[in-house]
Amino acid sequence: xxxxxxxxxxxxxxIHDLIRERIMMLEYPPGExxxxxxxxxxFGVSRxxxxxxxxxxxxxxxxxxxxxxxxxxxxxxxxxxxQVYRLRMELIVLIPRLDPxxxxxxVISGFRELHQRALALRHAxxxxxxAALDRDMFLALxxxxxxxxxxxxxxxxxxxxxxxxxxxxxxxxxxxxxxxEIYCRETAEILAAVEALNLDALSHLRRAHIAMSFSRMR
Amino acid sequence: xxxxxxxxxxxxxxIHDLIRERIMMLEYPPGExxxxxxxxxxFGVSRxxxxxxxxxxxxxxxxxxxxxxxxxxxxxxxxxxxQVYRLRMELIVLIPRLDPxxxxxxVISGFRELHQRALALRHAxxxxxxAALDRDMFLALxxxxxxxxxxxxxxxxxxxxxxxxxxxxxxxxxxxxxxxEIYCRETAEILAAVEALNLDALSHLRRAHIAMSFSRMR
DNA sequence: TAGGATTTGTGCGTATGTATT
DNA sequence: TAATACATACGCACAAATCCT
Numbered sequence: 001x002x003x004x005x006x007x008x009x010x011x012x013x014x015i016h017d018l019i020r021e022r023i024m025m026l027e028y029p030p031g032e033x034x035x036x037x038x039x040x041x042x043f044g045v046s047r048x049x050x051x052x053x054x055x056x057x058x059x060x061x062x063x064x065x066x067x068x069x070x071x072x073x074x075x076x077x078x079x080x081x082x083q084v085y086r087l088r089m090e091l092i093v094l095i096p097r098l099d100p101x102x103x104x105x106x107v108i109s110g111f112r113e114l115h116q117r118a119l120a121l122r123h124a125x126x127x128x129x130x131a132a133l134d135r136d137m138f139l140a141l142x143x144x145x146x147x148x149x150x151x152x153x154x155x156x157x158x159x160x161x162x163x164x165x166x167x168x169x170x171x172x173x174x175x176x177x178x179x180x181e182i183y184c185r186e187t188a189e190i191l192a193a194v195e196a197l198n199l200d201a202l203s204h205l206r207r208a209h210i211a212m213s214f215s216r217m218r
Numbered sequence: 219x220x221x222x223x224x225x226x227x228x229x230x231x232x233i234h235d236l237i238r239e240r241i242m243m244l245e246y247p248p249g250e251x252x253x254x255x256x257x258x259x260x261f262g263v264s265r266x267x268x269x270x271x272x273x274x275x276x277x278x279x280x281x282x283x284x285x286x287x288x289x290x291x292x293x294x295x296x297x298x299x300x301q302v303y304r305l306r307m308e309l310i311v312l313i314p315r316l317d318p319x320x321x322x323x324x325v326i327s328g329f330r331e332l333h334q335r336a337l338a339l340r341h342a343x344x345x346x347x348x349a350a351l352d353r354d355m356f357l358a359l360x361x362x363x364x365x366x367x368x369x370x371x372x373x374x375x376x377x378x379x380x381x382x383x384x385x386x387x388x389x390x391x392x393x394x395x396x397x398x399e400i401y402c403r404e405t406a407e408i409l410a411a412v413e414a415l416n417l418d419a420l421s422h423l424r425r426a427h428i429a430m431s432f433s434r435m436r
Numbered sequence: 437t438a439g440g441a442t443t444t445g446t447g448c449g450t451a452t453g454t455a456t457t
Numbered sequence: 458t459a460a461t462a463c464a465t466a467c468g469c470a471c472a473a474a475t476c477c478t
Contacts, residue, residue: 008285008466033443035442035443036443036444037443045467045468046467046468046469047444047467047468047469048466048467048468048469049466049467049468051444051445052273052466055270055273055274056273056277059274059277065443065444065445066443066444066474066475067226067443067444067445067473067474067475068442068443068444068445068473068474068475068476069442069443069444069474069475069476070442070443070444070475071443071444080366080367083316083317083365083366083367083368084367086316086317086365087312087316087365087367087368087371090308090312090315090316094305094308097308098301098304098305098308099301099304147301147304147305148298148301149298149301149302149305149375149378150301150305153305153371153375156371157367157371160367226445251464253464254464254465255464263446263447264446264447264448265446265447265448265465266445266446266447266448267445267446267447269465269466270445283464283465283466284453284454284464284465285452285453285454285464285465285466286452286453286454286455286463286464286465286466287453287454287455287463287464287465288454288463288464288465289464289465438478439477439478440476440477440478441475441476441477441478442474442475442476442477443473443474443475443476444472444473444474444475445471445472445473445474446470446471446472446473447469447470447471447472448468448469448470448471449467449468449469449470450466450467450468450469451465451466451467451468452464452465452466452467453463453464453465453466454462454463454464454465455461455462455463455464456460456461456462456463457459457460457461457462
């Protein structure tokens with residue numbers, strides 16, 4: 001009975017996360033023009049509260065509202081992408097140093113599950129599943145720090161550029177099966193680090209993986 | 219003739235920065251209830267665009283709108299303050315490592331001017347001038363990196379907690395004259411590092427100064 | 437070039453929630 | 458406890474800007 005209270009503030013937060021998910025999953029690709037009226041109708045709210053959500057997404061750099069034109073999903077140029085990646089690589093290694101949380105058995109089993117998903121993905125590669133897996137991997141790693149500003153910042157940066165990676169995959173600039181193979185090795189390494197309770201190694205592994213991913217993406 | 223075009227988007231950005239400044243300078247202290255109608259009247263806009271500004275400030279953690287109560291300036295508890303400071307200290311040292319910008323003679327003279335202001339402050343200590351100086355010092359250091367996400371993140375975090383420092387000063391938990399004395403020494407050190415074109419030393423100096431400032435504030 | 441269609445931005449009246457008397 | 462005052466949240470109508478025919 002935890003579903004559907006969703007009144008007022010919570011409801012708007014759900015809409016925010018849902019639209020963000022659609023942007024990340026390229027359901028709304030860069031350049032797409034969203035309609036305030038259509039979205040408002042879909043979610044059963046008026047334009048006013050919906051615009052509150054779009055304003056947040058605009059502040060996060062995912063949308064750009066232009067008077068008389070529409071609400072457009074932003075694109076990310078290579079330089080901006082590089083800057084975000086460089087910063088994210090530095091923030092990753094802060095996780096074990098800033099208010100690290102205890103690694104419980106639940107945490108470990110969570111990473112074991114992520115690795116299983118990676119193995120399954122290797123046998124049935126799909127770009128969207130890949131993106132969802134990487135997002136959940138990010139969230140799992142991000143949850144290892146108790147530093148709220150760090151978590152908020154990392155999340156903001158992740159969703160700022162995650163769709164570009166999926167876009168590169170989809171555009172076949174990158175070989176999907178090869179990427180899945182690589183990702184399996186990476187999740188295996190990360191799982192080993194978690195099981196060894198070595199967060200420092202874990203964060204540096206992830207940092208290296210992000211760097212390599214960016215290299216292949218260029 | 220660069221003033222007062224200020225139509226539409228720019229005007230709202232100005233209002234945003236102005237309200238943020240008032241919050242930081244304790245003109246709107248934590249707990250203060252702002253009136254949408256009063257602010258809208260002051261800036262000559264309707265409540266609707268003003269609420270767009272307040273929404274951004276709420277997303278930045280400076281305000282909290284409560285239905286039926288008002289728009290309240292947030293307070294910052296000690297744990298949140300500590301988390302923000304710990305993260306800021308790590309971001310500072312990234313400035314010379316992530317897309318550092320060339321240190322021009324204009325940059326150096328800018329820091330020289332900041333040091334002069336610190337000297338003047340020592341002879342006429344005033345809490346508000348102190349806060350303004352520290353803000354400009356932050357902005358000057360932040361401008362040394364060309365990494366836009368880093369700059370945006372650092373700015374967000376700075377304004378999240380800057381008012382608490384001023385609040386501690388004003389509440390006489392801290393000796394203002396002593397702080398001014400300390401700040402002069404710090405700006406002298408920072409100026410020397412800038413003149414030596416040593417950004418790495420500069421960032422670690424600032425990091426140490428922030429750490430010490432937090433220690434005295436507790 | 438001009439005009440109509442469509443979109444976001446704005447203004448305002450009302451609904452809803454909270455606190456106080 | 459009830460009523461009053463006052464705040465934000467919401468919905469709608471219109472203004473302003475842009476694009477396309």
